[in-house]
Structure formats: structure tokens, C-alpha cells
Amino acid sequence: MSRINWLRLALIVLVGVIIQVTIVSKLSLDALHPEIIWLFPVAAGLVGGAELGAVTGFGAGIALDCLQPTPFGLTALVATLLGYAIGTIAERNGLSLEGSAWWVTPLLGAGTSMLAVASYGLLGYIFGEDQFVSVNYLLLLPIVGVAAAVLTIPIWMAVNWSFGERKGQRRISTEVTNW
């Protein structure tokens, strides 16, 4: 991956963090708002593999942690785990979202974002943040899931652009769409 690709990716992640803090966090319902930050490590993991997924997750997480009054490093930890896990699965199976069925990308974004939020709450609780269990997950998870489903494709396209063309990967939904 060239230096220009890294710069593009850093810029996209930075814009994502700022949009999360300035716009997305204000779209609240009962004081709960969407979280788009998880989509960046997911997209980076799918496009660039496990290592880039983890690095993107760590960078995005640390940047967001600087602007939130939550334990410093927790977002970075969850996003790193998420990016690495998705990247590893994609690498081992040669998966790509390119050319997949229209619903696969939003579904993947929604599912992984909801998983990330639940993991964030659980890890926070394990680290001693008892109030994390008091969050209304029945409302938060659908909010995060719906927003992620809507925004996964543009974010994946932006991350894909930053990496440049990648070929030789199999469509993620081949088996499913052949049913």
C-alpha cells in the first residue's frame, strides 16, 4: 500500500470521526444516536485485510476516544478487534463486497456495527464501567444497525477508493445468491 493510499485512508477516517462527533451524534432518539465509526475498520478489513483493518480500527478509535468522556482506548480496542476479525475472515476466504448482492453490504455493516456496540458495552463493563449495562440496548442496537445499513455502502466505497483497485477476490454472497 503506497503512501498516498495511507494518506487517503487517514483523511477518510478523520472525516468519518468528525462527522460522527458533529452530525451523527446530534441525530439522537431518546438521547441515543447512531455510531458510524465501526464501519471504517470493517470496510478496511474487507478491502485491505486483517492488518489494515486493525490499524484503521485503532486509529479511528483513538481519534474518537480523544473527543469522548469514556475510558480512553476502549473504542480503539473494540475497533481493532473488529477490523482484525473481519480482515482475517475476508483474507482466509478471499471475500470481497464487490459485485455482491445489493443487501449483503448493508446487512454486513448493520450486523458488525451492532456487534461492536454490544462488545463495547460488555468490555466497558468488564473494565469496571458498571453504567454501561444501564444503556437501553433494545433501542440503541436498532438505531446503530439502521444507520449502519444506510451508510455502509458510501463508507465502503470511500475506503475502497483509498486502497485503489484490488482484484482476485471472491464475491461474499456467491453461495447465498445462488439459492
Next chain:
Amino acid sequence: MATRRSRRSLTTFAVLVLSAITLIALSLGTSAGITSSLRSVGSTVLSPLVDVVNAATRPIGNFFSGALNYGAVTSENQKLQAQVNTLQQQRLIEKYERQQLAQINALQGLGFVGSIPTVTAQTINLNVSNFAASIEINQGSSSGVAVGMPVVGSGGLVGQVVIVSHSTATVRLIDDGLSRVGAQVGTSSVQGIINGVSYNKSLTLNYIAPNSAVSKGAVVYTNGLQSAEFPAGLPIGKVTSVANPQNATQMAITVAPLANLKSLGYVDVLLWEPPA
């Protein structure tokens, strides 16, 4: 080749995970100053960009609010609410001061709450994170705001500044689960710790010995004890329930914040820092 790449990925992953866990441990432990400094640096770098986007997107938000004829009414209501709450706050502080006057005169070295300079700030964002009860205000280090300063408004204590950039600051509200405030019930000698539970939930008053003189409706103030993080005499809330559970080592007391934490259009930051 693939194995080498995979091993490199794993090494990078392990380093990043360990770094994140170390940062979490530092931020939750006694070395929170290190992560606070890192956060301040990051916040200072990112905040100008955040400010620009906030400034650019605010008119759009106002447009939609105005279209529904909602923004003007809300703004006026918030200003009036702030005035009413300031008067209410002054009344409670005066009551506290009258009751404490004899003791304050007798003791030297206690700060006089009313003499603390303040900076008025507007709330520009609520709950930046889904997992923390917080507000973002439009005053930062350029106005003298610093980490640790108390924030009041809407009738009483609102919270404490936890992140500061040049022109904005993030305030942890007193109902956040991480909030801890040294408290005193009325003018009595009953003292404990007010803990937040979660956004929009009642506070709990802890470490009060069973059968202590605490009654429903009593006002709870900051106690301002030595090395306390808040000056003495700031009204926090009113006791809403008192119970003496059998065989318990402390009373079960809930407190409703005097500040209307749901409607914090404007707040005052007290330019007061805990004594070193």
C-alpha cells in the same frame, strides 16, 4: 510468504491490542493524568476541525428547527429557564450560606462560593457518546476553562469539565456512572458521596451510616472537604427516598438533581480548581 504476512498481521494486531488495553488501564487507574494529557493533545488537534464543521452545520440545523417554528421558542424557553433556575440556585445558596454563616465565620480558609468567577457557556451537543452522560459547551481553554472545573446551572451542580480544547469543553454530568461528588445533607454533619448511575436516572447518596438524620426533601450540597473536587455549598439535589435496609452497612438514599439535566441550554463554568 503468506505465513510471513500473516505473522506480521498478528504481531501488529497484538501490539495494537496491548496498546489499547494499556491506555484503558492508565485512564481508569491512578495514572489518568497521562491519558488525560494524550486526550487533550488529540482534542486540541481535532477540535478546530470539529468547530469548523459545527459552525457550518449549525445553520442547517437551525433551518430545519426554524421551519418547524421550534428553534426560537426553544431558545427563548431555555433562556427563561436559565434565569428562573439561576434565581432558584441563588435562593438555595443564600439559604445554605445563612445557615452556615456562623460556622464559616469561625473557620478560616473555607472558600466563599459566591466569589468564584464564572464563564457562561452554551450547550452545543448532548451525549457525545452513547455510553456517557455528558454535554459539550462552547467555551474552552481560551476562556480559562480547564479540566476539573465544576459546572453549574439550572438550579444546581451540573457536572465537571473532563475534556478541554481551545474553544469547546466536554462536561461529565452528575448522573453519569463515573461521577462522584462529596456531599453533605443540608447543614447537618451527615456526609457521603453522590454517585451517578446512568443518564436520566436518579443519583444515589452512599456511605451514610444506618439511622442517620436524613429526611426526604432535604437538599444535598457539595461538602468542599479538603482535596474535594468541588467547592463547598453548591446545591446538588433533593433527597427523594430514604430507606434503612435490614443488616445493611449504609442507608439506601436516592437524590434527584436540582439541575434540569435534560434541558441545559446554558451553563456556568466555575473558574475554580481543586487545591493541589
